[in-house]
Every structure is written in C-alpha cells, then in structure tokens.
Amino acid sequence: MSYKKYLVEFIGTFYLVFTIGAVLLLGGDGVINAIAIGFALMVMVYSGGYISGGHYNPAVSLAAVIRNSLPREEFIPYVISQTLGGTTACLMINHFSGHLANYEGCAFNIFPMIVGEFLFTFALCYVVLMTTTSKAKENSYYGFAIGATVSTGIFTVGSILCHGAFNPAVAVSLGMMHLACWQSVFVTIGANLLGAICAGFIFKYLNKIKIDTNY
Secondary structure: OHHHHHHHHHHHHHHHHHHHHHHHHOOOOOOOHHHHHHHHHHHHHHHHHHHHOOOOOHHHHHHHHHHOOOOHHHHHHHHHHHHHHHHHHHHHHHHHHOOOOOOOOOOOOHHHHHHHHHHHHHHHHHHHHHHHOOOOOOOOOHHHHHHHHHHHHHHHHEOOOEOOOOOHHHHHHHHHOOOOOHHHHHHHHHHHHHHHHHHHHHHHHHOOOOOOOOO
16 A cells, blocks of 8 residues: 555655746746645645645655654655655756756855745644644645645745745755755755754644654
C-alpha cells in the first residue's frame, strides 16, 4: 500500500513544481502566479490527500512525523518521492524554456529570507496539521485552506523577502531551474525545516498531545 502513497507524492509535487516553472519561465499570460501555484497545490491536496496525506513538501512531512500522523520510517521515502517529482518537472521545464532564467548572484539578504521562509512554512505546516489531523478534521475546506496559505505567503513575502518556496523540494527546483542561487536554496531549506519543526511542536502543545523530543 505504501508505494501508492509515494506515487501520489511524486505526482502532486510534479504538478506543483511544473506549475511554478511554467508561470515563471513559460509566460503564463493572464495568470496571477501566486493564485495559480496555490490552486495547483489545492487540487493536488484534494485529489491525493486521502491516500498519502497530500504533503508534496518535505517540510510538511517532517511536521507530520513530529505530530505522529506520518510514521517515521516513511519520512525518507516521502522526501525521495517529492524530490523526484520536483526534479522531473524541472527537467521538463528546462527543456521547454531552454534554461532562460539566469540569476546573477543571490537575490535576497539572508536574514529577511530566513524570516520570510520560516514564517510561511510554519503557517503552511500549521494549517495542514490543524485542518487535516486535528479532532475537527472532518471538513471540506482543508485543500482550499492549504492552497490559500501558499498563495498568501507568495503575495506577502515572495520576491520581496525571499523566493516564496515554503518547501525544500520547491527550493531545490528553483535552483535547478536557475531561478535561485544555490546558497539561497540551502538557506531556504534550513528555514523551511525549522518552520516545520516549530509547527509540529506548537500543534502538539495546542492539542495537548504528549511531546516526544527524540527526533
């Protein structure tokens, strides 16, 4: 059964990253980038959430492990599936775009980038846990809430303080598509994982779940 989860994570991350690359590098006439990206995540969450949880993001998977909604032994396979999905999308976008993007240096200062990526990765993981794994999880709005969180983050800090990745797999993809320098990619990944860890423990505190620090 688990392999189905990994396939769903591959597919969902592929479409998320492909959408990001398409709106940034292939024109996307008439498309508001942040909304398109948020909607791509939303539809993938709705379509695959019942099988894999619809993470499509190593940071979300890490928060789910801390929350105990994802078995620890499945974390690495999830991350591999997500990374492969994003990498496949990058290869397709790079082929179609002819590697048009070419960033000179790193576009953001480190501290603002850490703050922006941390805040909205935390928000994303917090929303995912609160809407899909809490006692009040029987709802139909979770996919919209998750997608809207990403759109809000991109509108708020994306291209202003940071790249607006909120997702280590997306951060790596931005580097592969030459939309970010690799130094900023690694800083982004660190901020994303820190935001996920904080969201996981805050969720457990708010929901009075016993906190296990052995991570």
